[in-house]
Amino acid sequence: MRRRTLLLLLALTVAGTLLVLRSGPTRTVYRGGRILTMDAGSRVVEALGVEGETIRTVGSEAEVRAWAGPDARVVDLAGRALLPGFIDAHGHFPGAGAYAIAADLNSPPIGTLARMDDLVERLRAKAGDTSRGEWVIGIGYDDTLLAEGRHPTRADLDRASTEHPVAAIHVSGHLGAVNGLALERLGYGRESADPEGGRVRRDPGTGEPDGVLEETALDPVGAVVFQPSTLDALRVVREAVRRYVAAGVTTAQTGYATAEQVRGLTLLSRLGVIPLRLVLWPAMELADERLAGRFEFRSYDERWVRLGAVKLVADGSIQGYTAYLREPYFVPSGDDPGERGYPRIPREELVRRVTRYHEAGWQVAVHGNGDAAIDDILDAFEEAQRAEPRPDARPVVVHAQTARDDQLDRMRELGAIPSFFVLHTFYWGDRHREIFLGPGRAARISPLASARARGLRFTIHCDTPVVPMEPLRLVWSAVNRITTSGAVLGEVQRIEPMQALRAVTIDAAYQHFEEASKGSLEPGKLADLVILDRSPLEDPASIDRIRVLETIVGGRSVYRAEGE
Numbered sequence: 001m002r003r004r005t006l007l008l009l010l011a012l013t014v015a016g017t018l019l020v021l022r023s024g025p026t027r028t029v030y031r032g033g034r035i036l037t038m039d040a041g042s043r044v045v046e047a048l049g050v051e052g053e054t055i056r057t058v059g060s061e062a063e064v065r066a067w068a069g070p071d072a073r074v075v076d077l078a079g080r081a082l083l084p085g086f087i088d089a090h091g092h093f094p095g096a097g098a099y100a101i102a103a104d105l106n107s108p109p110i111g112t113l114a115r116m117d118d119l120v121e122r123l124r125a126k127a128g129d130t131s132r133g134e135w136v137i138g139i140g141y142d143d144t145l146l147a148e149g150r151h152p153t154r155a156d157l158d159r160a161s162t163e164h165p166v167a168a169i170h171v172s173g174h175l176g177a178v179n180g181l182a183l184e185r186l187g188y189g190r191e192s193a194d195p196e197g198g199r200v201r202r203d204p205g206t207g208e209p210d211g212v213l214e215e216t217a218l219d220p221v222g223a224v225v226f227q228p229s230t231l232d233a234l235r236v237v238r239e240a241v242r243r244y245v246a247a248g249v250t251t252a253q254t255g256y257a258t259a260e261q262v263r264g265l266t267l268l269s270r271l272g273v274i275p276l277r278l279v280l281w282p283a284m285e286l287a288d289e290r291l292a293g294r295f296e297f298r299s300y301d302e303r304w305v306r307l308g309a310v311k312l313v314a315d316g317s318i319q320g321y322t323a324y325l326r327e328p329y330f331v332p333s334g335d336d337p338g339e340r341g342y343p344r345i346p347r348e349e350l351v352r353r354v355t356r357y358h359e360a361g362w363q364v365a366v367h368g369n370g371d372a373a374i375d376d377i378l379d380a381f382e383e384a385q386r387a388e389p390r391p392d393a394r395p396v397v398v399h400a401q402t403a404r405d406d407q408l409d410r411m412r413e414l415g416a417i418p419s420f421f422v423l424h425t426f427y428w429g430d431r432h433r434e435i436f437l438g439p440g441r442a443a444r445i446s447p448l449a450s451a452r453a454r455g456l457r458f459t460i461h462c463d464t465p466v467v468p469m470e471p472l473r474l475v476w477s478a479v480n481r482i483t484t485s486g487a488v489l490g491e492v493q494r495i496e497p498m499q500a501l502r503a504v505t506i507d508a509a510y511q512h513f514e515e516a517s518k519g520s521l522e523p524g525k526l527a528d529l530v531i532l533d534r535s536p537l538e539d540p541a542s543i544d545r546i547r548v549l550e551t552i553v554g555g556r557s558v559y560r561a562e563g564e
């Protein structure tokens with residue numbers, strides 16, 4: 001570690017210690033607003049009493065004031081709403097901070113990119129302040145939102161720079177495009193073989209890679225993006241923290257963590273740089289290392305950093321045509337009318353791996369967007385339970401976008417938890433209907449109401465940085481299912497606001513095996529709170545426009561909106 005970095009970390013440690021010393025076990029009373037507890041009865045109460053980092057009492061204002069005594073600090077909510085802090089069921093912290101070091105290639109409504117020339121220009125500008133030979137990375141482009149309606153090619157990216165390896169990562173994170181120098185560095189050429197579970201797209205005439213890399217073929221680029229220098233890593237983490245606390249998030253999630261990420265994030269958490277609780281999902285490769293005794297993890301404090309489920313990725317993304325569907329895509333990407341994506345992990349291997357991790361006593365979470373992938377995942381969960389019955393294993397199907405009714409039935413039987421990426425109805429809903437899935441399947445992506453009707457406990461997530469961390473837009477999406485064009489996609493799959501709020505609080509805590517300490521406002525739980533400018537139960541149509549005013553983790557304020 002360089003000396004300057006060490007000094008910086010030391011300074012941060014001192015700052016962290018001072019913050020800890022300042023927060024004594026004073027009693028605080030919150031009153032005068034709508035306090036949504038998310039307890040078993042979804043009670044809305046008058047007052048909440050907090051001592052130090054813990055919730056001590058909930059109920060009528062008289063009760064809570066009697067407990068608090070005359071010297072307590074009283075926070076008047078002035079008609080605003082107090083809820084449990086939002087818990088990220090699935091995302092990739094600190095990926096949202098990558099914009100601190102990478103070019104932003106998002107198109108509206110997230111960014112401003114309109115055409116290929118804009119993309120090239122952004123990357124050229126980034127190359128301008130990057131040392132020669134170093135990687136230039138841009139993230140978030142969406143081929144279907146560019147005027148040209150296609151992915152960038154090596155030729156496009158060579159226009160950005162021929163002196164830097166350049167990579168543009170697709171908004172799904174499952175595909176990307178690189179320039180000629182990057183192809184050379186990665187060892188992809190006319191003669192190179194495609195890796196298993198991935199594809200190097202090629203010019204049909206010459207067989208030369210055209211620059212677009214799918215799935216596992218993109219993994220070596222991911223390794224570059226996710227292993228920045230120590231100082232860059234700090235910048236990324238701080239930017240991600242800034243975005244998460246401003247959104248009311250109190251528990252962040254890292255959905256496919258490497259050993260470096262686990263070590264780095266644990267260190268930064270311990271130093272007080274990350275005032276959020278973290279649930280890290282080790283990537284399957286890291287789980288293998290752990291099984292082989294080559295990786296050990298002991299949390300310094302389980303309330304702040306925990307290892308959660310082992311994460312596997314069974315297929316890709318629908319908008320990248322790499323989600324593995326049972327029926328073909330509505331409009332194929334090329335000439336093949338039978339195109340239906342492919343598995344990233346062959347079924348037999350998936351079953352073997354899931355069984356192995358399950359037998360080790362771990363929770364398992366598997367990314368599955370296409371229903372053919374979900375079939376494989378549920379087969380694997382079933383085989384694992386047959387090999388080693390465990391009553392409360394809580395396996396997770398991550399995204400579960402095209403889950404059919406028969407698959408929801410199976411999830412219920414298996415005690416599996418679907419974590420739905422329901423914001424797809426907003427960001428990609430119109431294109432799911434018109435391009436990727438067609439009207440029938442599009443109307444029932446993220447079938448929340450069907451899951452609810454079965455009594456299936458589920459969560460919802462933003463998969464940040466795929467889309468921005470906005471739990472309230474996420475809740476709004478589950479409640480309204482409105483697309484960017486303003487259409488309603490699958491009206492019958494809409495759910496009630498309270499149900500959607502539970503999916504980002506108590507049910508997300510349950511998914512992480514943390515419902516005893518988080519997710520609802522009940523005595524004995526951690527005082528992880530968010531104050532909103534109004535209750536989300538008031539006007540379901542405008543939940544996305546509710547402002548986060550304050551975020552509190554363990555009784556300590558970590559964010560205040562301007563003017564608060």
Ligand SMILES: [Zn+2]
Nearest residue numbers: 091092255463
């Ligand atoms: Zn993800």
